[in-house]
Amino acid sequence: MLIDPYGRKIRSLRASITKRCNLNCIYCHMDGQLAGGEELSLDEIKRICNIFPRLGVKKIRISGGEPLVRKDCVDIIAGLKNFDEISMTTNGVFLADKAEDLKQAGLKRVNISIDSLKDDLYSRITGGDRKTLLYVKDSLEKAVEIGLTPVKINMVVLDINQEEIHDFIDYILKKGLQKEVILQLIELIDIRKKYPDQADWKKIEAFLNNNGILIGVRKTHNRKKYLYRGVEVELVRPIDAKFCMGCSRLRLTADGFLKPCLLRNDNIVDLKGCSSEEEIERLVKVAVARREPYYKGVVKKHFSINDL
Ligand code: SAM
Ligand code: SF4
Numbered sequence: 001m002l003i004d005p006y007g008r009k010i011r012s013l014r015a016s017i018t019k020r021c022n023l024n025c026i027y028c029h030m031d032g033q034l035a036g037g038e039e040l041s042l043d044e045i046k047r048i049c050n051i052f053p054r055l056g057v058k059k060i061r062i063s064g065g066e067p068l069v070r071k072d073c074v075d076i077i078a079g080l081k082n083f084d085e086i087s088m089t090t091n092g093v094f095l096a097d098k099a100e101d102l103k104q105a106g107l108k109r110v111n112i113s114i115d116s117l118k119d120d121l122y123s124r125i126t127g128g129d130r131k132t133l134l135y136v137k138d139s140l141e142k143a144v145e146i147g148l149t150p151v152k153i154n155m156v157v158l159d160i161n162q163e164e165i166h167d168f169i170d171y172i173l174k175k176g177l178q179k180e181v182i183l184q185l186i187e188l189i190d191i192r193k194k195y196p197d198q199a200d201w202k203k204i205e206a207f208l209n210n211n212g213i214l215i216g217v218r219k220t221h222n223r224k225k226y227l228y229r230g231v232e233v234e235l236v237r238p239i240d241a242k243f244c245m246g247c248s249r250l251r252l253t254a255d256g257f258l259k260p261c262l263l264r265n266d267n268i269v270d271l272k273g274c275s276s277e278e279e280i281e282r283l284v285k286v287a288v289a290r291r292e293p294y295y296k297g298v299v300k301k302h303f304s305i306n307d308l
Pocket of ligand 2 (some may be wrong): 022065218
């Protein structure tokens, strides 16, 4: 078991397999990666990631950039061994076509990023067009159909799409997806200081407190979960000390650095060129020892019904 100096257990690895993307979201933080660098090969990804289960890290999430732009994305999933759960975060554009192969290869579930169901707003936020959004909606249904569930819809809530939360709930109910789909509302992290207008989170939380039922707080990041009109809604509000104290993940960048924190690049650990498993294991422990909550503060313990 890997435990950092603040007593936080490492439960999952978030591995970016590429920095490339077919969309261009206005807010994108690229999972906190620096630009440039050479992508790890399939063998390098396998060699690094497959060290983790024996260190007690049994969950892995594949991310990007857009992971499905890599031609070998199915081989990457198939090459991951001894994990209890392999999941992926994707913008969904290429998912419908690849979903069955990915599932066959061992993928358990997906998060699909959809910030708007309206053509014009989707386009404004992501750069994709009407057809792109249709592919993404198809992917959502396909993922549910073949059991890559629960599927989370990742919606980064901005000032311009916050009113659409209701439309997402209506859409999930209209399609009858409420048993398999969770709506995950994500607070913008404005890393590039490009997007100053946050959504009105006080209003969103007050609305859910008044109209939904708080069904739990996940250990991971202390995320609140509500049930609203029969749909599960999860809040990802990263900008506080509670979130950081609940952080249980280590990150691998597409070019082979371990990142102890999404929001920092001054403490990363270079794994490139490491071929021996012992050396990789040693460097993983170095990265864990460098973990430190970005936001610190007096942390009040939350009750925890779910530890998903
Ligand atoms: N391309 C894939 C996608 O969009 O799902 C995976 C990579 S993307 C960086 C991973 C997740 O981070 C997406 O759900 C995306 O919406 C979210 N994200 C990206 N930039 C963000 C930001 N500045 N603040 C909050 N979430 C962000
Ligand atoms: Fe960033 Fe994902 Fe949007 Fe691509 S699809 S720009 S990686 S958030």
